[in-house]
Amino acid sequence: MADKLRWGIVGTGGIAKTFAKALDQSQRGVKQAVASRSQEKATEFAAAQGIPTAYGSYEALFADPAVDAVYVATPHPCHYQPVLDAIAAGKHVLCEKPLGVTTDECKQMVAAAEQAGVVLLEGFKQNVHPLLQRMVEIVKSGQLGTIRTIRSCFCYGLGTAYNVRGDLSLYGGGLYDVGCYCINFSRLAAGEEPNDVSAVWTIGEGTGVDENLAVVMRFPAGTVALFDVGIRSAGSGYAEILGTEGSLYVPKPWAPDPKLAEMELRLKGKPVETIQIADGGNSFTLEADHLAAVVAGECEPLIPGSDAVGNAVVMDQIWQRMHG
Numbered sequence: 001m002a003d004k005l006r007w008g009i010v011g012t013g014g015i016a017k018t019f020a021k022a023l024d025q026s027q028r029g030v031k032q033a034v035a036s037r038s039q040e041k042a043t044e045f046a047a048a049q050g051i052p053t054a055y056g057s058y059e060a061l062f063a064d065p066a067v068d069a070v071y072v073a074t075p076h077p078c079h080y081q082p083v084l085d086a087i088a089a090g091k092h093v094l095c096e097k098p099l100g101v102t103t104d105e106c107k108q109m110v111a112a113a114e115q116a117g118v119v120l121l122e123g124f125k126q127n128v129h130p131l132l133q134r135m136v137e138i139v140k141s142g143q144l145g146t147i148r149t150i151r152s153c154f155c156y157g158l159g160t161a162y163n164v165r166g167d168l169s170l171y172g173g174g175l176y177d178v179g180c181y182c183i184n185f186s187r188l189a190a191g192e193e194p195n196d197v198s199a200v201w202t203i204g205e206g207t208g209v210d211e212n213l214a215v216v217m218r219f220p221a222g223t224v225a226l227f228d229v230g231i232r233s234a235g236s237g238y239a240e241i242l243g244t245e246g247s248l249y250v251p252k253p254w255a256p257d258p259k260l261a262e263m264e265l266r267l268k269g270k271p272v273e274t275i276q277i278a279d280g281g282n283s284f285t286l287e288a289d290h291l292a293a294v295v296a297g298e299c300e301p302l303i304p305g306s307d308a309v310g311n312a313v314v315m316d317q318i319w320q321r322m323h324g
């Protein structure tokens with residue numbers, strides 16, 4: 001393997017472009033190749049992003065021995081096959097969230113990576129940012145007391161043009177696109193898996209996907225987590241963890257500011273403390289460098305593919321109730 005991980009990007013959409021740009025700041029990775037279902041799109045993307053090789057099929061990229069790690073940036077139900085193919089070709093994989101659209105898909109991908117001895121990470125980029133790592137430290141330290149309630153929200157407004165997020169055949173809707181963040185956050189903060197899940201939702205008339213969704217989860221220790229997501233509302237995103245001794249409020253949990261990320265620690269009887277993380281970095285760059293560190297055996301994965309199974313169990317239940 002070369003000194004730096006050589007990345008192959010699969011898909012040429014919005015987030016593929018963001019990741020390609022983030023690799024420019026990477027300490028441990030370089031852009032090596034991009035693949036599209038269309039050679040023309042791949043060539044155009046490669047030229048715009050300064051990528052040496054452009055492939056007109058995903059399979060061609062997996063066959064390239066000069067690619068060490070693959071970033072899968074296709075719509076949710078189109079993660080499964082490229083991830084399995086990349087693993088079969090011996091590549092390490094960073095797959096966008098959610099890893100799979102069913103629990104079974106996630107289990108299969110995790111098992112394949114284990115068997116092949118490659119690293120598989122799920123792209124919850126915020127979890128590798130120092131802000132969320134600090135959050136986890138605070139929760140684990142016990143300063144907040146017993147965690148009682150976890151609240152979060154992720155809403156945005158889709159435009160009228162076609163978007164994969166409004167396409168039912170591509171598992172569109174808020175649940176898989178942004179609900180996965182809130183479920184992941186709640187499970188991370190609770191430190192266990194929920195054993196009771198309730199949900200209410202509104203299906204869009206034109207789209208057939210969940211456009212408004214509110215979920216409540218109860219965890220075995222008694223913690224209750226609630227969140228709401230929406231794809232047709234004004235933008236909003238925050239998270240809050242409330243314990244018996246204090247709370248932690250994270251105003252921008254899903255995309256921590258690379259220059260100055262903040263959260264508020266509110267402990268009983270003490271003034272509010274603003275925790276600041278200066279120059280924490282671009283979360284996509286951190287994610288790429290984290291994969292390199294895991295590959296080098298320097299740390300345990302913060303966003304292991306195996307964690308996707310817990311998220312998928314919750315999403316499966318809600319999806320079945322909405323569309324089953």
Ligand SMILES: NC(=O)c1ccc[n+]([C@@H]2O[C@H](COP(=O)([O-])OP(=O)(O)OC[C@H]3O[C@@H](n4cnc5c(N)ncnc54)[C@H](OP(=O)(O)O)[C@@H]3O)[C@@H](O)[C@H]2O)c1
Binds near residue numbers: 012038123124164176
């Ligand atoms: N971590 C984050 O912050 C973040 C943010 C946004 C999105 N995401 C995730 O990234 C994934 C992609 O989202 P996106 O916003 O980049 O989507 P997008 O702009 O629509 O791009 C998706 C790309 O996937 C490829 N593709 C393969 N099969 C496709 C199909 N059947 N229909 C449409 N495109 C297909 C296309 O590339 P080719 O035609 O070139 O093959 C397309 O450009 C999603 O799973 C999403 O959840 C993550």
